[in-house]
Structure formats: C-alpha cells, structure tokens
Amino acid sequence: MAYIKLKNITKKYNKKMVIEDLNFEIKKGSFTVLLGPSGCGKSTTLRMIAGLEEISSGQILIDGKDISKLPASKRGISMVFQSYALFPHLSVKDNILFGLKVRKVAKDEREKRLKKVIKLVGLEGLLESKPSQLSGGQKQRVALARAFVAKSKICLMDEPLSNLDAKLRHEMRIEIKKLQQQLNMTVLYVTHDQTEAMSMADHIILLNKGVIEQQGSPKELYENVATTFVGKFIGTPPMNILNIKKENEKILINNQEINTTYSSRITDDICFLGIRPEDVYFEENNSGLEGEIIYQDYHGSDTILGIQTLNSNLDNPILMRIQKAENYINGDRVWVNWSETKINFFNSQGERREILS
Template sequence: MVEVRLENLTKKFGDFTAVNKLNLTIKDGEFLVLLGPSGCGKTTTLRMIAGLEEPTEGKIYFGDRDVTYLPPKDRNISMVFQSYAVWPHMTVYDNIAFPLKIKKVPKEEIDKKVRWAAELLQIENLLDRYPAQLSGGQRQRVAVARAIVVEPDVLLMDEPLSNLDAKLRVAMRAEIKKLQQRLKVTTIYVTHDQVEAMTMGDRIAVMNQGKLLQVGPPTEVYLNPKSVFVATFIGAPEMNILEVSVRENHLEGRGFKIELPQDIMDLLKDYMGKDVLFGIRPEHMIIEGIGEMAHMKRTTKVKGRVDFVEALGTDTIVHVVIGDELIKVKLPGHIPLEVGKEVNVVMDVDRIHIFDKSTEEAIV
C-alpha cells in the first residue's frame, strides 16, 4: 500500500488535451473515485497511473518513488477493467493464478494465495469451472480475485460494474467496498455513475473536460458543490438551476421572486442588478402542507402549479411550474397530488446555492 501523488499530470493526443495539469493525492489505503462523464479524462488518468499511457507532462509518485516512466510490471499495480477480461480457455483457478505464474511464484504459494483470494470473493466452489459456465457477476469476481491475488500496492478499477444488471451492481458495490476496507489497499475507481461514487468512495474527485473540478468526501461534494457542473452531475434528480437577477432584498426570476435573509443578500452585494444562477436540490424543498418542515431552520416560499407527478413508490417527484420556470420537488413516500393544483413550494434557505453566471463557480 502506498500514497499516490499526481503532479501537473497532462496527456495530449495531438491537439486534444485529454488530461490538463491534474494535481491529486490519493492517501495510503484510501478508496478514491474518479467521477465524470464520458470523455472527461478519468480513464486516461487511470491508464497513466497504471503505466499504460505515458504522460505528456507531469509526474506520478507512488510514495517517494517516481514511477512516471516505469512499465506496468514494475509498479506493483493491479487493474480491473470494464470487460471481465478472463481467459476463456482457463479454469477459474488458472485465471486467478495467472499473474502469480508470470512472476514465477512457487507452486505451493500460488495455491495458497489463489484459495485465499477465492474465499474472499466467495468463489472457492467455482475454481474448477470455465468462464463460459459462470454468470456475469461470477466472472467479475474472478477478475477481482486475479487483481488482488498479487497483493498490489495500488488497485485500479475502470468501471468494473457497468456490464452487470442493476440488482447485481448494487450487491457488488457493497462487496468491493468491504473487500477494500479489509485489504486496506490504495484503490482508484473510475465511474460515470454518481450513485456508485457516493456509496463507495472515501473521497470523490470530479472531472470534466480533462480538468479536476472538486475533491472531497461524498457528502461534502454533494452539499457544497463548487460549480454548476458538480452541482448538477451529483444528485438524482439533479439540482434545479434557475437564472435570476439580484435585487435589493430578493432574487427575481422570470415571473417569480425568491425572498432571502439579509445575511445571504449581503454576500451578493457585488452582484446587485446582475444575473446569477440560483440552485436548490429537489430534496431540499417540500410542498406546503405536505412533508416535514421541522429540519428546516429557515425557509422561503414560492407560489407554483403542479405540472406533472412521478410516483416512484418510495418517493414522489413533483414537477412544479413557478413563473416561466419548471422545478422538481422530491417528497418521501406516495403523494397523490392533482395536476394543475396551486401550491406553495417551501425551500430550505440553508440549502440554497448561488453561482456566478459567467464562471459558473459558487458564490453562496
């Protein structure tokens, strides 16, 4: 196990910059998730850490050791890919043993380590089978077992659950996280799934267009996004974003007003008369008369009309028109609301976000 440090890491493919001056430290034994949409540079970053891509600029350190230009075999890393990448002509036992045989580990030790890894992944009864005889989840367990059997300093995972069905993904998330906590191996996990990131990561590093936008524990990134991109990428449904103008004692949108306490308006004094972006998550609002307000210390109300109701069983997503804008309100349980009904949307003032319109960076 080691600390991984990336310093000004940059990767260019011709004129295209895939990763742009990335600075990031992954702590010894930490489970860090690289999160972002397709093409944001997260997989390229992982491949540079693995030694499969050579950086255009910057350095990669494992502890105090500069590994920037070392081949993968000299880095003591293991990687689990999106595809299961198991050898179809080998048994489960031989698939798991393969990296140990390459390293010419003694046969007795190979057997001991294979059985140890298989037991951890609960596939010890499958060692004599071939991949074609396994389910997708079982093949992914084989891939993970093969990765940990060499006891790597760094474990790299590139969207390893994306080929599994939804129910199995949820189960495997928990198993991989518990396995990492047991092994205490430094792990870097790439995904575009914000639910995976929130449930698995000790910290999340959000990337977009090759740049690192924010790093922090999942709850911190969720509650205090530093930009509109982070705010809308994390959370389901995504954060409501409304364009408003700053007035003396309120925010004015297209056909609606949002009154806010003076302490918040004071933070916006440099934006007086200017447009800003107002954000609030669907779960940080309720419909007046429906839902619990006790957890809200300060509130503000906006009049609206119910436009559509998504009944999800455990939750209800209410689409509400306020002025000329449409927002979503997430309420717990089954809420039978009539389309067209006039309602008051109650907002938790301490959970609002305001962003600079031009930079899209957080002001409040």
C-alpha cells in the same frame, strides 16, 4: 506523505488536450473514486497511472518514488477492467493464477494465495469452471480475485460494474468495499455512476473536461457544492439551478418575483441559485413561487415532483422531493419555497459565491 501523487499531469493526443495540469493525492489504504461524464479523462488518467498510457508532461509518484517512466509491469499495480478480460479457454483457477505463473511465483505460494482469495470473493466450487459457464457477477469475482491474488498494494478499477444489472451492482459495491477494507488496499476506482461513487468512496475526484471540478468526501461534494456542474452531477435527482436577478429591491427567480429575507445578501455577480429537491417545500397563502405540477416520479418511499413555475423555461422544472405518495394531480396549482440555510449562490461562470448559514 501521499501514497499516490499526480503532479501537473498533462495528456495530449496529437494537439488535442485531454488532461490539463492535473494534480491530486491519494492516501494509503483509501478508496478513491475518479468520477465524471464520458470523455472527461477519468479512464485516461487511470491508464497513465497504470503505465498503459504515456503522460505528455508531469510526474506520477507512488510512495514518494517517481514511476512516470517505469513500464506497467514494474509499477506493482493490479487492474480490474470493465470487460473482465478473462481467457475463455482457461478455468477459473487458471485465470486467477495466470499472472503469478507468468511471474514465476512458486507453486506452493500460488496455491496458498488462491485458497485465501477464493474464500474472500466466494468462488468455492467454481475453480474448474470456464468463463462461459459463469454469470456476470461470478466473472467479475474472478477478475477481482486475479487482482487481489497478485498482492499488489494498489488496485485500479475501470468501470468494473457497468456490465451488471442494478441488483447485482448493488451487491458487488458492498463486496468490493468490504474486500478493500479487509485487504487494506489502496483503490482508485473509475465510474460515471455517482451512486457508486457516493456509496463506496472515502474520497471523490470529480472531473469535467480534463480538469477537477471538486474533490472531497461524498458528504462534502453533496453539501458544499463548488460549481453548478457539481450540483447537477451529484445527487439523484440533481440540484435545482435557478436564474436569479435583483432589480432594485425586488428579487426575480426564474423571472418571477419572490419575497425573501436574503435580498441584501445577493450581489451583482450572483446569477444562479442552487437548492436541493429535498429542501423545497410547499407554501400557503400564495407566497413563494407560483407554478403547477407537471409530473410525478413515484419511488415508493418518496416521490419526485416536477413543478413548472410561471414564466420559466419549460425544460427546467423545479424538482421537489416529498415523502411517500400524496394526493397530487398533474396540473395542480402550487406555491413553492425552500430552506434559506440550504441555498447556494453561483456567479455567471457557475462558481459558488456564498452559502447561507
């Protein structure tokens, strides 16, 4: 049985549909990420589970029990917010214990939980500090400690790392995942950052305009791309989405003819070809697609090349990942091709039609 289950959830603001017929399940003890661009409905979904937003229709089940009508205080859920939501006049200790005091948990029990949680999140020596005296990372640890000390079985996290710098976000991703595993908590984590999702999640639910585009493990979303939206959203840099046409026995990609061994596999409803940048390579003997290098994005261990092919849209260069730095110059004339076993075909609606294997 799923630990958290959403059944046909709909959310409307006035007459505007924000979430439409949303269905998904979350296993107990898992780390699930709700991923998607701004405005896709991920934070609204989280708030409906927490009881901070009413659902328009459908059911929310926790461990088989319908909690759709329960107030937030009765759902046994803790939350970590983007803003930390700390009381500035209270010490670290009092911020962590505030919820337990409101619920009138005995003092001995509060102190016992506090001692355990501050060790887990690394806040020793800071209990008497005020939030204004803390760094961003320390404030986030206080917010995490407050959620963990409640001993809720479920923790909902809404963009908790977005206010931190890149280095600290990386460190906190590791810390949060480790804590979740140590405490065996069921975590539902909202983010627009696919790096966070790919590095932390057991299961990703990718939303687009209030509906699920695809869900599965990070590997499944990266390797078995269901739509062009998924290909463009998952991956750094994103998947190349190229126009493909079949004219008689000729194959035109980005309006340029290319010799292929897979022309017989291309049907009339296939309109796009998807290929990851790491699966693109240079061809010799003037075969492949002709173009020129228009930019280079050096990362140290690898470099991303932007290659503008002949007759193609200037806003849509082919991206290619190469190892380390090589002696290329912008304007160099090149020919590119790709691994045929890695090709994704999509129809005019951007839905996957076939993967070559």
